[in-house]
Amino acid sequence: MNGNLQLNADGSLRHLLTLDGLPARILTQILDTAESFISVAEREVKKVPLLRGKAIFNLFFEPSTRTRTTFEIAAKRLSADVVNLNIATSAQSKGETLLDTVANLSAMQADMFVVRHASSGAAHLIARHVEPHIHVVNAGDGRCAHPTQGLLDMFTIRQHKGAFHNLRVAIVGDLLHSRVARSQIHALTTLGCPEVRIVAPRTLLPRDVDHLGVHVHYRMDTGIKDCDVVIMLRLQNERMQGALLPSPQEYFKYWGLTPDKLRHARPDAIVMHPGPMNRGVEIDSDVADGKHSVILNQVTYGIAVRMAVMSLLAGG
Amino acid sequence: MHLTDPNALIDRMAAAMRPLLRPDCALVGIHTGGVWVMDALAERLEVELPRGVLDISFYRDDFSRIGLHPEVKPSRIPFEVEDRHVLLIDDVLYTGRTVRAAMNLLFDYGRPASIRLAVLVDRGGRELPVCADFVGQALDLGPDEHISLQRDAAGMLSFIMKGAGA
Amino acid sequence: MKIRIRNGRVVDPASGLDAVRDIHVAAGRIIAMGAAPADFHANLDLDAAGLVVCPGLVDLSVRLREPGFEYMATLETEMRAAAAGGVTSLACPPDTDPPLDEPGLVEMLKFRTRNTPGPRVYPVGALTWKLRGERLTEMAELQEAGCVAFSQADAPLVDTKVLLRALEYAVTFDLPVWLRPQDPHLAHDGVAHDGVVAARLGLPAIPVPAETVALQTILLLVRETGARVHFARLSSRAGLDMVRRAKHDGLRITCDVGVHHAHLSEMDVADFNANCHLVPPLRSIRDREAIRHALAEGLVDAVCSDHAPVNDDAKELPFQEAEPGATGVELLLPLTLKWARESGVPLIRALDLITRRPAGILGVEAGVLAVGGPADVCIFDPDAPWTVSPKTLLSLGKNSPYLGMELQGQVRYTLIDGHLDYKRNHH
Numbered sequence: 001m002n003g004n005l006q007l008n009a010d011g012s013l014r015h016l017l018t019l020d021g022l023p024a025r026i027l028t029q030i031l032d033t034a035e036s037f038i039s040v041a042e043r044e045v046k047k048v049p050l051l052r053g054k055a056i057f058n059l060f061f062e063p064s065t066r067t068r069t070t071f072e073i074a075a076k077r078l079s080a081d082v083v084n085l086n087i088a089t090s091a092q093s094k095g096e097t098l099l100d101t102v103a104n105l106s107a108m109q110a111d112m113f114v115v116r117h118a119s120s121g122a123a124h125l126i127a128r129h130v131e132p133h134i135h136v137v138n139a140g141d142g143r144c145a146h147p148t149q150g151l152l153d154m155f156t157i158r159q160h161k162g163a164f165h166n167l168r169v170a171i172v173g174d175l176l177h178s179r180v181a182r183s184q185i186h187a188l189t190t191l192g193c194p195e196v197r198i199v200a201p202r203t204l205l206p207r208d209v210d211h212l213g214v215h216v217h218y219r220m221d222t223g224i225k226d227c228d229v230v231i232m233l234r235l236q237n238e239r240m241q242g243a244l245l246p247s248p249q250e251y252f253k254y255w256g257l258t259p260d261k262l263r264h265a266r267p268d269a270i271v272m273h274p275g276p277m278n279r280g281v282e283i284d285s286d287v288a289d290g291k292h293s294v295i296l297n298q299v300t301y302g303i304a305v306r307m308a309v310m311s312l313l314a315g316g
Numbered sequence: 317m318h319l320t321d322p323n324a325l326i327d328r329m330a331a332a333m334r335p336l337l338r339p340d341c342a343l344v345g346i347h348t349g350g351v352w353v354m355d356a357l358a359e360r361l362e363v364e365l366p367r368g369v370l371d372i373s374f375y376r377d378d379f380s381r382i383g384l385h386p387e388v389k390p391s392r393i394p395f396e397v398e399d400r401h402v403l404l405i406d407d408v409l410y411t412g413r414t415v416r417a418a419m420n421l422l423f424d425y426g427r428p429a430s431i432r433l434a435v436l437v438d439r440g441g442r443e444l445p446v447c448a449d450f451v452g453q454a455l456d457l458g459p460d461e462h463i464s465l466q467r468d469a470a471g472m473l474s475f476i477m478k479g480a481g482a
Numbered sequence: 483m484k485i486r487i488r489n490g491r492v493v494d495p496a497s498g499l500d501a502v503r504d505i506h507v508a509a510g511r512i513i514a515m516g517a518a519p520a521d522f523h524a525n526l527d528l529d530a531a532g533l534v535v536c537p538g539l540v541d542l543s544v545r546l547r548e549p550g551f552e553y554m555a556t557l558e559t560e561m562r563a564a565a566a567g568g569v570t571s572l573a574c575p576p577d578t579d580p581p582l583d584e585p586g587l588v589e590m591l592k593f594r595t596r597n598t599p600g601p602r603v604y605p606v607g608a609l610t611w612k613l614r615g616e617r618l619t620e621m622a623e624l625q626e627a628g629c630v631a632f633s634q635a636d637a638p639l640v641d642t643k644v645l646l647r648a649l650e651y652a653v654t655f656d657l658p659v660w661l662r663p664q665d666p667h668l669a670h671d672g673v674a675h676d677g678v679v680a681a682r683l684g685l686p687a688i689p690v691p692a693e694t695v696a697l698q699t700i701l702l703l704v705r706e707t708g709a710r711v712h713f714a715r716l717s718s719r720a721g722l723d724m725v726r727r728a729k730h731d732g733l734r735i736t737c738d739v740g741v742h743h744a745h746l747s748e749m750d751v752a753d754f755n756a757n758c759h760l761v762p763p764l765r766s767i768r769d770r771e772a773i774r775h776a777l778a779e780g781l782v783d784a785v786c787s788d789h790a791p792v793n794d795d796a797k798e799l800p801f802q803e804a805e806p807g808a809t810g811v812e813l814l815l816p817l818t819l820k821w822a823r824e825s826g827v828p829l830i831r832a833l834d835l836i837t838r839r840p841a842g843i844l845g846v847e848a849g850v851l852a853v854g855g856p857a858d859v860c861i862f863d864p865d866a867p868w869t870v871s872p873k874t875l876l877s878l879g880k881n882s883p884y885l886g887m888e889l890q891g892q893v894r895y896t897l898i899d900g901h902l903d904y905k906r907n908h909h
Contacts, residue, residue, distance in 0.1 A: 005753075012383070020682060029386065036371065039390040044397075045424035048374035050384075099798050119800030120684045121754035129798075142802070143684025182684055206681035207689065311374070315383030 005127055013312050015127045015136040018145035019186040027190060031155050033308035034301070040077065041304060050311050051080035054111040058084045060139075061098070061117040066276065067139050067149075070299075071114045074306035080112075080314075102126050110134055111314060120144035120179075135313040143177050149274050150183025152305040154191060156298050157229055160270050164191040170224045170265075171214075172199040172255060173233030173282055176206050180274045181233055189213045199223030200255065203244045220254065220261050227265045230292075231272045232257050235282045248281045258284040262292060270294045322465060322473040325436055325452030326353065330360035332450055333403070333434065337363055340429070341401045344368040346418050347389055349407030349465040352473060353436050357405065368393040375417035397426030407465040409435040412446030437475075439463055483525055483900060484508045486518065490530025490861060494537060495834035496850035505535060507857040510900035515853055526902060528895055530861050536833050538570025538601070538858035538898060540840040540849045542660075542738055542786035543714065544811050546603070548594070549587070550579025555791035555878040560811070561600025563877035565904040567787075567812040568860035568893040570601045571841065571848040576608040577635035583608035583619045585627035592628045599903055602858075604630040604844055606660060609648050613637035618648055622655050630844055631658040631712065636761050638666030642699060649709035658845070661700055662714040663721065664762065668692035673802040675765040679748040685802060688763050690718045697721050701728050704735060712843055713737035715788060717762040719772030726781050736843050737781075740788040741817045742808055744773050746883055756797050756804035757883045760788075777835065778825050784840035787814040791879020809879035816889035819864060823890075829864070857900040866892040 006022060008014045013026055040048055056075045058068050068084060075082045087101060096104075102113070112135045115123045120142030127136040140146040154164075161167055169188055175181045175198050188196045189212075198209065199217045209216060217223030224230050235251060245251050257271065271283075271292045279285050288295060343365050345354030351369050358367060373388040404418060415433060422428060434450035439457040457463060461479035468474070485507040492503040492515065506514040506522055513519060544564060547555040564572055574591075576582035582591065588605050595603035607629030611617040614637070621632055632652060639645050639661075652659045672688030674680040680687040697713070701724065704711050716722055716737050725737050742760060747770045750758045758764055776782045790807025797804050810817075814836060822832030841849030848858055869888050872880040896904035 033384065033388055036373070036388045036390040039392065040374070043393075043424055044426050047424065049420065050374045050379055054380075097795055097798070098800070117800065119802050121802070122800040124754045125756075125798070125800055142800070143686075145684070177684075179684055182682070206687065207676045208678040208681045211678040212681060311384050315379055 005124065015123075016147050016309050016313065017123045017127055017136065017138045019147045019150050019183045019190065020145065022186075022190065024190050024192070027151070027154065027187060030151055030305065030308050030312060031158060033312060034155055034304040037304035037307040038301070040307075041300070047077050047079055049079045051075070051078040051314055054080045054314055055109055056080045056082050056112045056114060056310065057105050057110045058082065058114045058139075059087055059101070059105070059116070060085065061087045061115070061122070062140070064116055064140070067116060070302045071139060071306055074303050074310060077303070078307055078311055080310070098122065098125065099129050102129060106131055106134060112137065112310065114139050116140045118142055137309060137313065140179055143179050143182070145183050146179040147183050148302070148306050148309055149180050150187045151309070152298060152302040153184050153231065153272060153274070154187045155301045155305050156272060156294055157270070159297070159301070160294060161228055164188065164193040167193050167228045168195045168197070168226060169193055169229040169231065170197040170199055170227040171231045171233065172220070172223065172257065174204040174235055174239060175200055175209065175233070176204045177236065177239070178233050182212075184231060185212050185214055197223055197227070201245065204239075221264050224261065224265045227269055229270055229272065230257065230262070230265050232283050234274065234276065235278055252281055256280070256282055256284060257287050259286050259290065262287055272298060275299070319475050319477070320453050322436060322452070322475060323356070326356045326473075327360060329434060329436075329450050329452050330357050333357070334361060337361065337365070338401060340399070341403060342366045342368060342395055343403050343405060344370055344393070344422065346404070346406040346414060347371040350405045352465060352467050353407050353434075354405040356473065357434070366395040368395065370418050370421050372414060372417040372421055375421045377413060377417065391421065393425050397422060397428050399427070399429045402428045402431045403434055404431050405434045407436045408463055409433075409438045409446070409448055410441050412442045412444035415446045416444050436465065437463060484523065485526045485528060485857070485897065485900065485902065486522070486524035487528045487530050487535055487859065487861065490533050490535035492535045492851065493830050493833055494851040495830050496537070496838045497852070498830070499851070500830050505851070505859070507859075507897065507900050510857055512851060512853050512855055512857050515851070528861065532863070533861050533894055534829070534864050535851075535859060535861050537837040537849050537851050538860045538896065539568045539814060539836045540844060541569045541572040541789070541811060541814055541836070542784055542840050542843060543740075544569070544572040544574055544787060544789040545577070545791065545807075546574050547791060548578065548591070554793045554796070557594055558598055559876065559878045560789070560791060561595065561598050561603070562904075563875070564601045564811045565599070565896045565898065566876045566893060566906075568815050568862060568896050569811055570858035570860065570896065570898045571604065571844065571846060572601050572811070573604045573606050573630060573844055575606050575633060575635040576613065577637065581608045581613045582606070582624075582629070583611050583613070585620065585623045588624055588627040588629055601898060602846075602848070604628070604846060606630065607632045609634050609659065610639065610644065615639040615641060615644055618651055621651060621657055625655065625657060630846065631660045633660035633714070634662070636662060638664070640666050645700070646703055646707070649703055649707045649711070653707050653709050656710065658710045658712055658843075660712045660714050662762070663693050663696035663700055663716075665692045665696045668695060673759060673763065673806075674751055675748040675763045677748050677766050679752050683752070683754065685751070690720055690765065690769075693718050693721045693762065694724060697724050701733065701735075704733055708734070711735050715740050715743070715762055716773070716782070717743055717765050718769045722772050722776045722781060726776075729781070736783040738784040738786050738840070738843070739773050739777070739782050741785050741810060741814050742788070742883060743770065744777060744785065744821045745817060746770070750883060751801070754801045755883065756799065756801050757808060757881050757885065759801055759804050759806045760808060761806045774821060774825055777821065778827050782835070784843055785814070785818055785835045786840065787811045789877070791877050792881045793878070794880070797881045807881070809875060809877045809882050812875055812877060813870070813882065813884060813889065815860070815862060815893060816891035819891040820889065857897050859895075859897040860893060861895040862891060862893045864891050866890065868892050
C-alpha cells in the first residue's frame with residue numbers, strides 16, 4: 001500500500017509515511033545508516049554537515065514534546081535549520097485548513113516536513129499535495145503509523161539480537177489504538193521475523209487483526225512464553241472510559257509486565273517500551289529498570305534512526 | 317603512461333615515513349581504498365600505531381546532488397584525536413574534496429596537533445589547495461581518465477585504469 | 483411543445499417492452515408509441531437511432547444541499563446535474579440546515595424546485611424535530627406540504643421508544659418511513675468498515691453488527707406496528723440476509739443500496755482516498771458480492787446514487803475528518819449499466835432498479851413509458867465511453883471515487899414533463 005507515494009521512480013525513499021509495504025531493502029538501509037550515526041553521537045562534536053542549508057519544519061498538529069525533541073536533535077545534528085510549529089494552537093484554530101497551512105509553509109522554502117497529527121492518513125494527505133522537492137516524514141498519524149518509532153525499535157532489536165529470522169516477538173497491550181504497534185508489526189514481518197504475537201484483551205484488538213500476520217494471545221503466560229523480545233505498549237488513561245477495560249488495577253494484574261510474568265519469556269529476553277511508561281499500569285518498575293530492559297537505549301537509538309531517515313530522504 | 321605496482325609504491329612510502337614516526341602518531345585511512353593502503357603501510361612500518369577509519373559520506377559537498385552513499389560505514393576513531401599527530405591516508409588524490417571532507421570530519425573528533433597526508437597516487441586535477449606530504453607516484457591524468465585501487469581475496473592490491481589513456 | 487423521438491430502442495421495464503419504436507410527445511404527455519397520430523407535427527425531432535430510450539430515472543437519494551449548505555452545491559447546479567444524469571424524479575433527504583422538519587420549509591423547497599429547470603423533486607421529511615431523535619415532527623402536515631416519506635437521513639435515532647412511536651404515528655396516516663439501519667453506539671466515531679483495512683490503517687471502525695442490530699430492532703418494530711418501512715443503503719451481506727428472511731415472512735418492507743456499494747469495497751479505502759469515505763462505509767469484498775447478487779436476484783428494490791456533493795475544503799482532509807459522501811447523480815446510470823454488464827443482467831432488468839421500482843417506493847407516477855403518462859424520458863448511448871473528471875461532472879461536487887476513470891453509458895437527452903431539459907452538446 002502506498003509504495004508509490006513513498007518511493008521515487010528509482011526505488012529510493014521519497015517520503016516516510018508508513019512501514020506498511022516498504023521493502024526490506026529500504027528498512028535495512030535505514031538501519032545500516034543509523035549505525036553510522038551512532039558513532040557520530042559518541043564524538044566530541046556530535047554534528048555532521050550533511051543537511052547544511054536545508055530547512056526542516058516540525059509540524060505538530062498534536063502536541064508531543066518528546067518526539068518533537070528527538071526529531072529536532074536529529075535535524076540539528078545533521079546541521080539542518082529546524083523550525084518548530086505547534087499548529088494545534090495557531091493556524092488551525094483560525095480556520096485555516098491543513099493543506100493551506102502546508103502550502104504556506106512550502107512557500108517558506110521548506111525542504112522537509114515532519115508531521116504529527118491526530119488523524120490517520122494525515123501525512124499521506126500532505127505527501128500527496130506537497131511540491132516535488134519536499135519530503136514528508138510521518139511522526140505519528142492517528143492510529144495508523146509511527147514509522148520512525150517502529151524503525152528505532154527494529155534497530156534496538158537488531159543491536160541486541162543480531163538478526164530477525166530466528167526471533168519470537170510479543171507485543172503486549174492496546175493494539176487497537178496504537179500506531180506504534182502497527183509500524184512494529186509491519187517492520188517485523190517485512191524483516192523476516194517468523195513469529196509476532198500480540199497479547200491483549202479482545203477489547204483492545206481490531207477485528208481481522210490476524211490479517212496483519214500476528215498470532216493473537218489473550219493471556220500473558222502463554223503470550224510471552226519463550227519470547228526473545230517483549231514490547232510493552234503504553235495504555236492511555238482515556239482507555240479506562242468507554243468500557244474497554246474495567247480498571248488499571250485489573251489490567252496490571254493480568255497484562256502488566258512484572259518480574260514474575262517475565263519468567264515465561266526466554267532468560268535472555270529484552271523488554272522494550274516506546275514510552276512514556278505508565279509504571280504500575282502496563283509495566284512494573286522492577287522490570288522497567290531491570291536487567292532485561294533496553295528502554296533507555298531505545299531513546300538513544302531514536303536520534304540516530306531519525307538522522308538516518310532524514311539524510312536518506314534529503315539525498316534521495 | 318607507466319603504472320608502478322602498488323605494493324612497490326607502498327614499500328617506498330613506508331621507507332620515507334619511518335624516520336618521521338613518533339609514539340603520539342596515529343594512522344587514519346579514508347574508506348575504502350585509503351584503509352587498504354593504511355593496513356599495508358602499517359605492516360611495513362614495524363611499530364604499533366593506533367589506526368582509525370573515516371567514512372566521509374556525511375561530509376561530502378555533493379550530497380544534495382547525488383545523495384547518501386548506499387553503503388555508508390561508521391567512522392571509527394578509537395583514540396583521542398586531541399594533540400595527536402595524524403597521518404591521513406588515501407589511495408588516490410584528485411580534486412582534494414575528499415581530503416577536505418576528511419579533515420572536517422577529523423576535527424569533529426578533536427583538535428589534532430598536525431595532519432600529514434599520504435596518498436598512493438596523485439593524479440593531478442586539484443580543485444582545492446591541497447597537497448600531499450607523501451606520494452607513491454604522481455600521474456598526469458585527463459578528466460576522462462579514471463584510476464582506482466582494488467584488493468583481491470588474498471589481500472593483493474592492484475590498479476584499475478579506465479578511460480582515454482587506458 | 484410536440485416532440486418526436488425517432489428510431490430509438492425503447493426499453494420500458496414496466497411493460498416489458500424492448501423494441502425500436504417512435505415516441506410522440508405533446509403537452510407533457512406521451513401521446514403515442516409507434517405510428518404517429520394523425521395531424522402530429524413535431525416541433526422537435528430527436529434522432530435516437532442507436533440509442534436507448536427509457537423512462538426517466540428515479541433516484542431515491544439526491545442531496546441538493548439547500549437550504550444551508552450552498553457552499554457545497556446549489557439547487558440549480560444539482561438539478562441540472564441530475565437532468566444530465568437522466569434523472570427525472572428524485573427524493574431529497576431531510577438533512578439540510580435547517581432540516582426539513584417544518585411544513586414551511588418543505589413548501590419553500592417545493593416552490594423553489596418547481597421554478598428551477600430539472601427533475602421533479604420529492605422531499606423526504608424529517609422523522610424527528612431537528613433530526614435529533616427526540617420529538618416527532620408534524621408528519622401529517624409535512625405530507626400535505628409535499629413530503630413523500632419520513633426519515634432520519636444519516637442522523638442517529640438513539641431512543642428506541644421514540645423510534646417505536648414514530649412508526650406508530652406514521653402507521654396512523656399510512657406514511658412510509660425510510661430508515662438507514664445503524665446502531666449509533668456501535669457506529670460511534672467510526673469511519674470505515676471494521677475489517678482488515680481499518681485494522682491496517684488504524685481507522686476508527688463501524689462493525690457489521692451496527693447495521694444488523696439496528697435492522698433487527700426495526701424489523702421487530704415493523705412486525706409489532708405494521709409500519710411501511712423502507713431500508714435505505716444496506717451495506718452488508720448479513721443485513722441483506724435478514725431482509726430476505728423478513729420479506730419471505732411477508733413483511734411490508736423494501737430496501738435500496740447506494741450504487742457505489744455495488745462496485746467498491748474497503749480495499750478502495752486503502753490509500754486513504756477520502757472520496758471513498760462513504761456512509762455507510764464500503765465493506766468487505768464478500769459484502770459487495772452479496773450486494774451484487776441481491777441486486778440480480780431482485781431482493782434489493784432499488785439502486786440510488788446517494789448523491790452527496792462535497793466541496794474540496796471539506797474533502798481534502800485526513801480520511802476520518804473528511805466530509806463523507808460522493809457525488810453520484812451523474813454516475814447512477816453508467817454504474818448501474820456497469821454492474822449489469824459485469825453480472826450478465828439484461829438491460830431491461832437493470833433499468834427496472836432505477837426507474838419503475840424506485841418510483842413504486844416513492845409512490846409517484848414515474849418510471850414508466852406509457853401512452854397518456856408523463857413524458858419523463860431518458861435517452862442514452864449505452865456504449866459511449868466518457869471519463870469522470872471535474873470538467874465532465876456538472877455537479878458542483880467533484881468528489882467521486884471514479885475521478886479519472888472511464889465509464890460507459892452517456893445520457894444524450896433528458897425529457898422532463900415533455901420538455902427537453904437536457905441535451906448533450908458534445909459526444
